Amino acid sequence: MSESVSEVPKAPDTPGAVPGAVATPVAPVAGAPVGLGAGGGRVRRQSDFLYYGLRNKKLVFGLTLELLLLLLAIIGPIIAKYPDQAYTGFPTQHPGSKFWFGTTDAGQDVFAQVVNGLRDSYLVGLIGAMSAAIIGMALGFIAGWRGGILDEVLQMLTNIIVMMPALVLIIVIGSYLSHPNLLFEGVFIGLTTWPWVARAVRAQTFTLRSREFVDLAKLSGKRPVSIIVKEIAPNMASYLFLVVVLLFGSSMLLAASYDFLGVGPTNSVSLGWIMQQASNEAALQLHYWWWFIPPGALLTAMVAALLVANVGLDEVFNPKLREQ
Amino acid sequence: MRRYLTRKIITYVLAFFVGVTIDWGIPHLMPGDPIQNLLGRFAGLNSASYAALYHQFAQAFGLNVPLWEQYLNYWKGIFTGNWGISIWATGAKVTTLVFQAMPYTLALLVPAVVLSYVLGNRLGAAAARRKWLDNTVLPAGYVFQAIPYPWLALVVPYLLGDVWHVFPTAYGYGQGLIPTWDWTFISSLLDHWFLPFLTVFLVSLGGWSIGMRNLVIYELENDSSRYMRALGANERVVRRYAYRNASLPQLSGLALALGVIIGGNIVTEVAFAYPGLGHLIFEAITNEDYFLLQGIFIFIVVGVLIANFVIDLVYISVDPRTRLSMQGSTT
Numbered sequence: 233m234s235e236s237v238s239e240v241p242k243a244p245d246t247p248g249a250v251p252g253a254v255a256t257p258v259a260p261v262a263g264a265p266v267g268l269g270a271g272g273g274r275v276r277r278q279s280d281f282l283y284y285g286l287r288n289k290k291l292v293f294g295l296t297l298e299l300l301l302l303l304l305a306i307i308g309p310i311i312a313k314y315p316d317q318a319y320t321g322f323p324t325q326h327p328g329s330k331f332w333f334g335t336t337d338a339g340q341d342v343f344a345q346v347v348n349g350l351r352d353s354y355l356v357g358l359i360g361a362m363s364a365a366i367i368g369m370a371l372g373f374i375a376g377w378r379g380g381i382l383d384e385v386l387q388m389l390t391n392i393i394v395m396m397p398a399l400v401l402i403i404v405i406g407s408y409l410s411h412p413n414l415l416f417e418g419v420f421i422g423l424t425t426w427p428w429v430a431r432a433v434r435a436q437t438f439t440l441r442s443r444e445f446v447d448l449a450k451l452s453g454k455r456p457v458s459i460i461v462k463e464i465a466p467n468m469a470s471y472l473f474l475v476v477v478l479l480f481g482s483s484m485l486l487a488a489s490y491d492f493l494g495v496g497p498t499n500s501v502s503l504g505w506i507m508q509q510a511s512n513e514a515a516l517q518l519h520y521w522w523w524f525i526p527p528g529a530l531l532t533a534m535v536a537a538l539l540v541a542n543v544g545l546d547e548v549f550n551p552k553l554r555e556q
Numbered sequence: 557m558r559r560y561l562t563r564k565i566i567t568y569v570l571a572f573f574v575g576v577t578i579d580w581g582i583p584h585l586m587p588g589d590p591i592q593n594l595l596g597r598f599a600g601l602n603s604a605s606y607a608a609l610y611h612q613f614a615q616a617f618g619l620n621v622p623l624w625e626q627y628l629n630y631w632k633g634i635f636t637g638n639w640g641i642s643i644w645a646t647g648a649k650v651t652t653l654v655f656q657a658m659p660y661t662l663a664l665l666v667p668a669v670v671l672s673y674v675l676g677n678r679l680g681a682a683a684a685r686r687k688w689l690d691n692t693v694l695p696a697g698y699v700f701q702a703i704p705y706p707w708l709a710l711v712v713p714y715l716l717g718d719v720w721h722v723f724p725t726a727y728g729y730g731q732g733l734i735p736t737w738d739w740t741f742i743s744s745l746l747d748h749w750f751l752p753f754l755t756v757f758l759v760s761l762g763g764w765s766i767g768m769r770n771l772v773i774y775e776l777e778n779d780s781s782r783y784m785r786a787l788g789a790n791e792r793v794v795r796r797y798a799y800r801n802a803s804l805p806q807l808s809g810l811a812l813a814l815g816v817i818i819g820g821n822i823v824t825e826v827a828f829a830y831p832g833l834g835h836l837i838f839e840a841i842t843n844e845d846y847f848l849l850q851g852i853f854i855f856i857v858v859g860v861l862i863a864n865f866v867i868d869l870v871y872i873s874v875d876p877r878t879r880l881s882m883q884g885s886t887t
Contacts, residue, residue, distance in 0.1 A: 388566070388567055388570060391567050391571070392567065392570055392571040392574050394812050394815060395571045395814070395815050395857070395860050395861065395864060396571070396574070396575060396578070396815060396857065396860075397815045397816075397818055397819035397853075397856050397857065397860060398815065398816070398819055399816075399819030399820060399822055399823075400819050400822070400837065400852070400853050400856050401578070401853075403822070403837065403841055403849070404579070404582050404849055404850070404853055405582055408582065408583065481702070484704075485702075485704050485705070488704040488705075488706055488707070489704070489705055489706055489820065489823050492706035492823060492826075492827075493822065493823060493826060493838070495841075503704070504704070504706060507704075507706050507707060507710060508706075510710070511710060511827065516710060516713065516714045516717075516718050516725070517718055519718065519719070521714065524707070524710050524711075524714075525711070527707070528703070528704055528706070528707025528708075528710065528711065529707075531702075531704045531707065532699065532702045532703045532704065532707065533702075534702075535701075535702035535703075535704075536698050536699050536701075536702035538702075539698045539701060539702055540698055543698075
């Protein structure tokens, strides 16, 4: 292996939860990829996962909470009594039976806004994580498989993208766009966070490509694309899944920051936008706590549930991490 | 070793180049003509005076030369300190504004980042494989990691400022004060500094401690740790080695997170009306002050690069492998 391998940290990088930072799972990069060598048949492995999955409290708890919140995001806008931007004529109502989360100083129903924002958060997270996964996997596989100059160039690109302050960039770009929408925000997040996926995929591909079964596939004349898809990708699927789940959470957090600064979508209600409105209308000084507490608390629950489920999944995939 | 450093330095130079090019390119690639927008503000121009004014502005902004020459001029401006003039702060030089704001940003970020990194790592390492501590640190860590930063920047000042009146919630110092180095001003500075510092500190703490906890657990299950235990080593010694091994990926994680941290600081300064670079950037957007915006962007890119370089140096001095290979190459 070339020297460049030594630059890859032993375990995935775990930056702190700085505003919207991306955390990566614990699965060791340099160690044997998860699920490798479990040649005892696919059926047994799957039932193993199910067995440990259902008994893993973290996974069950995180998944249940996440599903409940997802349900709220889906049916919330339907059961809300008012459209998200409608003026009900009852300004600054406390939470109660009429308005579950109270109303804004202009008389908008906070519940209606929050559930719509939840839905948008999930959408942005999904778009961001998916676009980052697609770009990151493509570049990571190429860099890890081909190695050499191409790898050097792609790594350089990855390191440069990581160092660009994305928030500043979206502000500069956004200030020239008159109406950025949700798709733009999601894709932008994907375009600035793919290095996290690419690094993980590249490192895993590096350790996998010199394995016997890959050599065997090469000898049998398979084309590189099919080796990557059929031999390499399945062996890192669980690990990759964890990375994408975390990106999903951090995309939602990033979007909240963008929306809070007013560079997010201008045509829809998002959780960050609700907080921005509350802050602009002096909800803090006037003690309208119901206006800014629910959106952030729900988003925290959404992301925390993801993180907890993610750790549970990690323990299911990786026996070393299970409780002792 | 030399190869490692060369590669790093090439990356930094390229990153600077890319940053400057993006900074220059975005206004040129964006739809719309800035001069047309500017002239749109003038009412009742006839076509002759419009053309004259257009020509005047194009010349003033250096837009009347070919694109490649504009690009070269931009580079020349960067190296000669000619970063343009702010429109918002009526004619103040961009560099002056940036240097006025920078101390606030540094005073906020450096202690918050360093303290949360150090304390988070210690906390995470202590929690690893210790039942009761793990059961408190871990859930708290997840919650802190999941908190959207803008929300923390609303809830903390709401509780500590608006409800309990312990700390001021906005501005860099008391608005009735004139900045001088006397005790009232300094205590006012500290008073206003505390809440933004606290939120940045808190929001990073969870991530570092969880990361460190996971890494230490991984290291404690490592063959080398098992071997040490088999040799009869004290558990404290095993943990110390695990901690040292785990700090390397954490350190490179810090380098990777810097762009996000420094960018995220904008939210802090906007939420607290704290007069640093982030707040300046926000003023620049709301006032459509593109020169100021571009100037700050380059400054932030340079800041991230310098911080990355510092972490590189720390990494080299901490990692015995690179340190030894360096000593080997000098002797």
